[in-house]
Amino acid sequence: MSGVPPGMSDAEIVGMIVENDYMSAIEHISFTFDISEMSIAASREFLEHRISSHTGRSTRYNEEDGFGYFIPREIQNNAEALSEFKQAMEYSNKVYQRLKELGVKREGRRYVLPMAMHCRYLWTVNARSLVNFLGLRLCVRAAPELRELAKQLHAIAVEKYPEIFKEIDCRGQILGVCPENQVRDGFPCPYKKGKNRVPTKAEIKLKK
Numbered sequence: 001m002s003g004v005p006p007g008m009s010d011a012e013i014v015g016m017i018v019e020n021d022y023m024s025a026i027e028h029i030s031f032t033f034d035i036s037e038m039s040i041a042a043s044r045e046f047l048e049h050r051i052s053s054h055t056g057r058s059t060r061y062n063e064e065d066g067f068g069y070f071i072p073r074e075i076q077n078n079a080e081a082l083s084e085f086k087q088a089m090e091y092s093n094k095v096y097q098r099l100k101e102l103g104v105k106r107e108g109r110r111y112v113l114p115m116a117m118h119c120r121y122l123w124t125v126n127a128r129s130l131v132n133f134l135g136l137r138l139c140v141r142a143a144p145e146l147r148e149l150a151k152q153l154h155a156i157a158v159e160k161y162p163e164i165f166k167e168i169d170c171r172g173q174i175l176g177v178c179p180e181n182q183v184r185d186g187f188p189c190p191y192k193k194g195k196n197r198v199p200t201k202a203e204i205k206l207k208k
């Protein structure tokens with residue numbers, strides 16, 4: 001709309017827009033992701049990303065007995081904790097079915113379903129908002145399930161629009177300054193030391 005030098009390819013135009021941070025233009029690109037397995041816990045965090053459209057599987061209108069569930073890595077790696085976790089899931093499922101036998105409707109029964117339960121989730125997001133999402137959720141401090149999901153969404157986005165997404169990583173890397181300040185120190189952040197080190201906001205302020 002603003003006129004571009006003649007002979008530029010579409011990919012070059014998108015690249016120029018991103019390079020110069022004219023990001024409103026990429027709001028016209030949107031993605032719809034059909035996420036088949038997301039825990040209820042992660043879906044609550046997902047919903048915090050307001051500049052996008054969310055549709056989750058209804059527990060009022062669907063039967064959930066025999067539900068699948070997310071197992072955090074920390075629990076997967078601890079045999080005793082894993083056994084307790086699985087028992088809790090089985091018990092929840094059992095009570096859900098028992099309440100059905102007792103005549104309780106789905107909208108009442110669903111309150112015994114666990115945060116780990118998988119739900120299907122449709123998410124439509126424009127490219128600008130997706131960049132913001134990835135910047136936040138590729139950070140090592142993001143919840144592990146969301147970070148894993150962010151990596152998968154990032155891979156799809158890079159495949160479709162490499163000009164926009166190939167350089168995208170956590171927001172510290174995007175901005176060249178980490179807003180997490182000292183908090184990142186307790187995490188395996190790839191940017192806290194070495195030649196790729198990203199300074200913290202506090203360090204930049206100290207230099208002034």
Ligand SMILES: Cc1cc2nc3c(=O)[nH]c(=O)nc-3n(C[C@H](O)[C@H](O)[C@H](O)COP(=O)(O)OP(=O)(O)OC[C@H]3O[C@@H](n4cnc5c(N)ncnc54)[C@H](O)[C@@H]3O)c2cc1C
Pocket residue numbers: 048049050051052129132136137139141142143
């Ligand atoms: C490591 C990590 C830790 C977190 N910890 C917590 C926590 O402890 N508690 C918690 O509640 N949340 C937490 N969050 C969630 C976080 O605070 C944001 O709610 C979430 O990441 C969504 O980001 P967003 O607002 O940028 O996204 P969106 O809602 O998609 O908004 C995108 C952008 O639009 C603009 N915008 C959107 N809505 C408004 C508005 N109403 N007014 C002005 N500008 C607006 C802002 O510029 C915003 O960045 C955490 C997130 C991360 C990654």
